[in-house]
Amino acid sequence: MVVFDGTGTIQFRHRHGAGCLTRTLKNGETLYYHPVLEAKLVCANGLVVSLGSEFERHDDGQDTQDGELKAFDRLARTVKSDFPPRRICLLADGLYAGQPTCELCQELGWKYLIVLTDEDLPTVWQWVQRLRPFVARNQRTLHWQRPNGQKVRQRCWWTTQIDDHGQTVHVLEYEETIEDQTGSRWAWITNLDLTWDNCLDSRSGRLTEMED
Numbered sequence: 001m002v003v004f005d006g007t008g009t010i011q012f013r014h015r016h017g018a019g020c021l022t023r024t025l026k027n028g029e030t031l032y033y034h035p036v037l038e039a040k041l042v043c044a045n046g047l048v049v050s051l052g053s054e055f056e057r058h059d060d061g062q063d064t065q066d067g068e069l070k071a072f073d074r075l076a077r078t079v080k081s082d083f084p085p086r087r088i089c090l091l092a093d094g095l096y097a098g099q100p101t102c103e104l105c106q107e108l109g110w111k112y113l114i115v116l117t118d119e120d121l122p123t124v125w126q127w128v129q130r131l132r133p134f135v136a137r138n139q140r141t142l143h144w145q146r147p148n149g150q151k152v153r154q155r156c157w158w159t160t161q162i163d164d165h166g167q168t169v170h171v172l173e174y175e176e177t178i179e180d181q182t183g184s185r186w187a188w189i190t191n192l193d194l195t196w197d198n199c200l201d202s203r204s205g206r207l208t209e210m211e212d
Helices: 068-082 099-108 122-135
Strands: 002-007 021-024 030-033 036-042 048-055 089-092 111-115 139-145 151-164 167-178 184-190 208-211
Touching (some): 002 068, 068 099, 089 099, 122 167
Parallel strands (some): 002 089
Antiparallel strands (some): 021 030, 111 184, 139 208, 151 167, 167 184
16 A cells, blocks of 8 residues: 655745745745655555655746646656556545546556545546445444443445446445544545455454444
């Protein structure tokens, strides 16, 4: 699993080189900075290892700034070149939810798991709503108890075989509630095969666990 995400490095209140990108604050002040995109290998034990970096830059030497997604195109190809035999699953936030990322992952032979907000890809969400009555069995719920006694409820739904501009994608939705607190909800778009066995982690290590 490799997470791609942008971050800032250094910024100034004056231009110090031709490669500076700019950002204008609400008060009209201009900042000069160097954003960079990082690719990090995420290990099962929580260790994170850097695989590569790519600075955002001026597009083709012009005044236009190319942005994080164009930097992703360059960095993803570099990672593929540096680690050609590796089976990679891209992890990314909602900025990456879209046809260009899905097509690039298909070209590179990568899997992906990308955050999908309610505002992202409205056509995909429309298909989720239409198909949900026909995939009612595609859901799983776990109840378990933490060592401190808190009761946790995890529930997920998945909708598969959605056509998004020629790409076959799946949507995984997840909800977690702790005791009587308001539940938290997430969703992802993916090309991973979603099944009852892999949508939730039901491995040992919990005090109690019950299936709905």
